[in-house]
Amino acid sequence: MKFPQYPSGNQGQQLQRVLDGKRKLAVVARELPPGYSTNLSRLGLASEWQDTIRGSIQAAMQRRGFYSIVDLDSRDRRYQELAHAQSGMTMNQLRIGRELAVESILFVRMTALPRVECKIEEVTDLSTAALQLAMAAASKGQNSGEAQYKKPTGVTYLTVFVEATLVNVETGRSISFSNTAPHRLENDVGNTQCPSQLKAFDEAMQMVGTEIAKNLSPEVVTFYIPLADDTDGLRGGDPDRVSAFLEEGIKWAEEGNFDEAARNWERALDESGGTSASALWNLGAYYWYSGDMEMAQDYFDRALRNAEPGWMDDKRYVWTLFKKEKERIQKEGY
The missing domain is CATH 1.25.40.10 (Tetratricopeptide repeat domain)
Structure with a gap:
């Protein structure tokens, strides 16, 4: 038996009220605010973020099995009209949503430039740890301690600040979720150089898509009777x-x-x-x-x-x- 399971607590109750059973969803990534593209390029990050975040969210939503995703790529002009505005849900956008035969629209926007941090942390070398544990077992429990297989390693923390707002096209009701959690990417154990910011950014975008889906989509679960x-x-x-x-x-x-x-x-x-x-x-x-x-x-x-x-x-x-x-x-x- 399959049925939709909503997020727990107030978030799930509010999501249920906003959706009102509607499943046809379009995902719209807002254009970056003025100056963001230049600053992203300066940080060595991808400035063309719209396709990436939209693809990440759509894939995560499809994995949860509730929404029927409406593809807006073939209606680029209308999509750009929806993506152009930086705030709010206007009556014109509601009208466009109805014209595109969608029941809900998920608007996504970057609220601040990404934050990048490089740190050196003690990271466990699993291969060395396994070898030392085997040697300890062979020598009747004697080992040289955990510190022997922890090594200083470069770690990149990258936070993508994103707000996602789900709007019911018919009623105008909405619910939002904001991501402020960093993505952690560590280098090979023992390498104190911080990993690529671009790689961390790409992975952070995938993480954000998953978090948005977890908070703004029910999950269709299979229940065995x-x-x-x-x-x-x-x-x-x-x-x-x-x-x-x-x-x-x-x-x-x-x-x-x-x-x-x-x-x-x-x-x-x-x-x-x-x-x-x-x-x-x-x-x-x-x-x-x-x-x-x-x-x-x-x-x-x-x-x-x-x-x-x-x-x-x-x-x-x-x-x-x-x-x-x-x-x-x-x-x-x-």
Whole structure:
């Protein structure tokens, strides 16, 4: 079963309100403020940042599986109109967003020039450490200490200051996330020269894309629902036949043929005279998988009514999750 999982806490609640179930997203990187390109070049960093940050964010968003990314490359003039403004979400930009058939727009801008720091730190040489540990084991635990395999090493810390604002095109509601965390890039152990700033910048942009996605996108997660094959509490039918139909249905489900699985669970339910909690539970899972939440609710409710005391102990978390997911779908529409 797949469903979107929002970030925890207030951030996730606000994101859910802003999105309102909308999934068609366009990513727009704002043009750099005046003078930034020159200063980035002076620092030895890539001045053409828009394509890089947009690609990083889109890739990170796609990995989370929630948004349908709308490609604006073929509509360059409209994209440039969106990217040109340095602040705010104007009515004209909302109109362009609707024209481009997107439901939400993620605006990204650099809020300050990147900060670069070069430090010398003690870094563990893993190959030397492994060798010394092996030697220590051979000499019955005697070793020369951790300091022997730590070496002064050059480390570059590079911070890309970025603000990302997600805007619902229909309502104008928005939510923002700002990155102020540095990316750490260390040189080969023992090399006290600091690593390339350009490499650190490229990696920092990828890190920022991932952080933006973590904070401004739900993640579609796969949830496995336990299926039941016991015959506890039957008040009719042949328990062996009921059990055989239940097990056959589970085998079909494991092969990915859920319709055939449901047919076998229906047979189990018929054989039991409608009293098999396992068959009712499995059919509830089937209708949940099929997207028919009302039928799923009906079968789950019947399973609860027919179940023996304690039968639901290992299934309560599934039942709780189902109710939350049903409420979300009723609110968002999918």
